[in-house]
Amino acid sequence: MIKDYLLSINQISDRRIWKPVLWSTLLTSLILLLFIFIGFSTGGWIFEYLISYFDFLEEDSWFKILIRIIISVFLFVLGFFFFGSIQAGFLGLFIDDVIDAIKERHYPNLVLKSAPPLITSVIISTRLIFLSLAVNLIAAPLFIIGWFFPPIGFGLQIFINGYLLGKEYQTIVDCRLPNEFT
Secondary structure (H helix, E strand, O other), X not given: OHHHHHHHHHOOOOHHHHHHHHHHHHHHHHHHHHHHHHHHHHHHHHHHHHHOOOOOOOOOOHHHHHHHHHHHHHHHHHHHHOHHHHHHHHHHHHHHHHHHHHHHHHOOOOOOOOOOOHHHHXXXXXXXXXXXXXXXXXXXXXXXXXXXXXXXXXXXXXXXXXXXXXXXXHHHHHHHOOHHHO
């Protein structure tokens, strides 16, 4: 395992590795900004709904701003928790360049299967995102408890999400490996 880490550190400057990472980070950041925008807009809609029932609430009051901020922060935190999963899903769409770069540098004699069609990559990435969302929602109470014991919560979150990403990336790589390796 240490050998594999050293191989990956030696190849970290390869442009074919960084390009997919940067694209997935950009797309994930756009999704996170969309979450914040939706949260701020939703806060306004909720306030408009509430104001129709309560005459004492003013249109431009501090309460409206507070509701928008609370909903925006909630959606930002939700997006923050799932940033890694969403980024991994986007990275799954671009991972073929990474696999080819690793193969050329470290396994030149290995003959890989051709890259799966885009629709297959989208299905695998979408499955990763939904599986990650489900597991993280189930584990969310443990994560929240872990906030009060930072090493435990942080370690738990890394372990669970690392396992999920490892299993999904294994699925993606298995699509490319010859049958004698799978």
